[in-house]
Amino acid sequence: MECLTVKQVADIKGCSQQYIRKIIGQGKITAIEAEEPINHRIQYLIPVETLPEDLRQKYYASIATDGPPVPKEKAVKKEKAKAKKPFEAYTKKEREEIMQWCEILEIWQKKRNHFESKVEGDRNVVGYLKCEYPDKQISVDIxxxxxxxxxxxxFGGLLDGRGGWNRGKSxxxxVLFLQFLYFYLDDRQPAVSVCYRATVDAAKELYPEMVAQFPSEQSFRRKLKKEVPEAVxxxxxxxxxxxxDKAAPYIERWYDDTEANDVWIADNHTWDVMVMRDDGSEVVHRMYLTAFLDAKSGVLTGWNVTDNPCSDSTIFALRHGILRHGIPKVxxxxxxxxxxxxxxAGRGHRTRKSQRDVPKPETILAKLGIEMKNAIVRNAKAKPIERTFSTxxxxxxxxxxxxCGGKPSERPESLKRQLKNGSIPVDSEFREIIDTLIEGQYNQEPYGGTEKAYQGMTRLEVWNESIQNTIQRIASEDDLNLMLMRTTRYQKVKRNGVCIEIAGEKLWYSNADTWQHVGDxxxxxxxxxxxxxxxxxxVEDRFLYTCQVEPALLLNFIEDDKAALADANEIVRSRKKAIRNYAKGITDRLPAEYKIDMLDLSIRKAKLAREGVNIAQSSVIEPIRIDPVKETDHLQELPMASGADNVVSIDIERMNARAEMRKRNKRR
Structure with a gap:
């Protein structure tokens, strides 16, 4: 059986040997593995009978002409002149070499002009330059x-071109590098060595011709570092x-046009400290900080330490800041x-479409003249106060x-012992410590902003100096208490008065006159x-009245306390009595002669109208008569009903009088 090597088949087909090995691996050409006698390596031998018909014919034709078909010579392309690079495009080391060769060439031109024979001068100058620059390879030809x-x-012609012939090549x-990147650029974050081994295995399946000279792992590492950006x-x-967060550009805020109290930034922070309840219970928990930060100085203007970061805590922190530093603009x-x-401040982007046009009471920030701004959703970089919380x-x-740390890896080993011994602070002690350290330590620490004018000053000193450049708005404690009162939505007064909802529970408020405003x-x-x-x-923001909480009207479903039941019933009876007295007072104010029944009034009006009724008739009248002959034969006298000996007469005036009497009795 006659066989051909991979090289011979590649020459016949006019392609590379790698391609022949690839299609052998894919099973498109049948080959036999045999040992090469010279270097004892395994090689492919392809039987001529298994070649495709076109290749087999080419092979037989080459034998007839004593050699394989000679490929056509390709036209020689003229090489394009290399583009000259500017001086700045070279490295520092290359620029130093270029400058040195410029210096050598200037010396050569000056000294050779002193000789009558330039040839002799060149030999002398070359000897001189070799002594002056022993590290340089210098000759006349060079x-x-x-x-x-x-x-x-x-400038590239002045550089030593030796070495670096493969610089920039890998x-x-x-195709192997793309396969490697397919494994490496995965969010499961496999190691480079794992991806390299996977690439080797993939090459054995997909690119068997490349396995013999497979690049090293370090080659992949260098190519990865050089060609794939870190951001990708x-x-x-x-x-x-x-x-x-690490590779994209960021926006730097400019504070030169901002003064103290122009902008306050609010947020909540979880303290990484375990504390206990004041009542001595062993309920261990973490407290929260609701704080307002002055954007100009970095001073914490107002804060509130709470175990529940809610809207009430926000108001307490705002009140604390306004009493100490005044009212901010934003x-x-x-x-x-x-x-x-x-x-x-309103629901902002959380407002439902159905509620956007619904009238709402004036917000607390609107009463204080404060403008609200909202950060972009899920964008911690928009709030500088996050850096403050880290401090x-x-x-x-x-x-x-x-x-206790912010995550398990930060938790100290001593925490378990402290919790067991109960040596952690209680809520009130913790609040006192925080107030002292924020006021006396944090606000007194050096200013960390970017403005050079305030370098060397503390945060509070920056605030004190900046506030002189603006108008400080302040409010008395009484006025502030009134302006910071929480507001409910519009509601109608109900039987039990008005209500507010605290922690999911409704509290009802009323007074002795609430029943007069039901439905308002x-x-x-x-x-x-x-x-x-x-x-x-x-609804027009006019103060109407004050209501008190009515705890007596909140009873258990089955109430055993008789005193509580009596108090609740007494409130209900008093409200009913007030309604009756008010109603009686309205009817009693009308004189007796004017207390006329509406039916009687209507009858009187109808009688007066009846006297003046004049029914007009047409000028042409057509009488309609009964035929007595036809009708009298069918008329029969109807018998009188049983018990109808006496005729009953109805007295309308007497009935009206009795109806009026019954109405007066009911009013009493």
């Missing part, structure tokens, strides 16, 4: 070649957020429900007993720290 490049402005074929690697392996909130509340963690949380549309304002009374306003 000088002429470098000088020609120098005159042509070709031993990794593009982060995007494909770590995700969009990690990529944009409050910068994120999109949490504790800030986007209908009575603080609070480092400067305050880590100083305290009970520090109002809204309620209340102080979260004092829920004994509320203030009621109409």
């Amino acid at each position: 000088l002429y070649r470098k000088y020609a490049a120098y005159k042509a402005g070709d 031993a990794v074929p593009e 690697v982060r995007y494909m392996r770590l995700g969009e957020k990690e990529c944009f 409050c910068y909130f994120d999109n949490g429900t504790e800030f986007l509340t209908y009575d603080i 609070l963690k480092e400067h305050i949380s880590k100083l305290m007993t009970g520090y 549309e109002v809204y309620v304002r209340y102080d979260p720290t004092d829920l004994k009374t509320v203030r009621v306003y109409d």
Whole structure:
């Protein structure tokens, strides 16, 4: 059986040997594996009978002409002149070499002119230059070649072209590198070595001709570092957020046109400290901080430490800041429900379409003249206060007993012992420590902003100096208490009065006169720290009256306390009695002679109208008569009903009088 080598088949087909090995691996050509006698390596031998018909004919034709078919010579293409690179395109080391050769060429031209024979002068100057530049390879031919490049402005011609012939080239074929990237750029983040081994295995299946000279793992590492941008690697392996946080450009805020109290930034922070309840119960929990940060100075203007970051905590922190530093112009909130509340600043983007045109009471920020701004959703970079919370963690949380860290890896081993011994602070102690450290430590620390004018000053000193350049708006404590009262939505006064909802529970408020306003549309304002009374306003924002909480009307489904039942019934009876007395007072004010029944009034009006009734008749009348002959025969006298001996007469006036009497009795 006659067989051909891979090279012979490639010559006949006019393609590369790699392609023949590839189609052998794909089973398109049948081959036999045999040992090469010279180097004992395995090689492919292809039987002539298994070749496709066209290749077999070419092979037989080559035998007839004593050689394989000679391929046509390709036209020689003229090489394009290399583009000259500017001087800045070379590296620092290359620029230094170019400058040195320019210096050598200038010396050569000056000294050779002193000789009558330029040939003799060149030999002498070359000897001199070799002594002056022993590290350079200098000869007459080199000088002429470098000088020609120098005159042509070709800086590349002045460089030593030896070495680096394969600079910028890689031993990794593009198809293998793409296969490697397919494995490596995966969000499961496989290691480079794992991807390299997977690429080798894939090459054995898909590219068997490349396995013999497969590049090393280090070649893949170099090509990966050189050709794939770090941003793309982060995007494909770590995700969009990690990529944009580390590789995307960011916006730097400019504070030169901002003054103190122009913008306050609000947010909540979870303290990384375990605390206990004040009542001595062993309920371990973490507290929260609701804080307002002045954008200009970095001062924490107002704060509130709470175990429930809610809208009430936001109002307490705002009140704390206004009493100490005045009223800001703008409050910068994120999109949490504790800030986007209908009575603080409105619902913002959380407003439902069905509620956008519904009238609402004036918000707290509107009463204070504060403009609300909202950060982009899920964009922590928009809130500089996040950096402040990191500082609070480092400067305050880590100083305290009970520090637990923000994640399990940060939790100290001593925490378990502290919790067991109960040596962690209680709520009230923790609040006092936080107030002291924020006021006396954090606000007194050096200013960390970018403005050079305030370098070397503390945060509070920056605020004190900046506030002199603007108008500071302040409010008295009494006025502030009134303006910071919470507001309900519009509601109608019901039988039990008006209500507010606290922690999912409805509290009803009323007074002795609430029953007079049932059905009126109002809204309620209340102080979260004092829920004994509320203030009621109409839809035009006019104050109407004050209501008190009615706990006596809230009873258990089965109430055993007789005193509680008696109190509730007494309130109900008093309201009913007031309604009766009010109604009686209305009817009693009308004189008796004017108390006329509406039916009697209607009858009188009808009688007066009846006397003047004149029914007009037509000028042409057609009488209609009965035929007595036809009708009298059928008329029969009807018998009188049984018991109808006496005729009954109906007295209408007597009936009206009795009806009037019954109505007067009911009114009494």
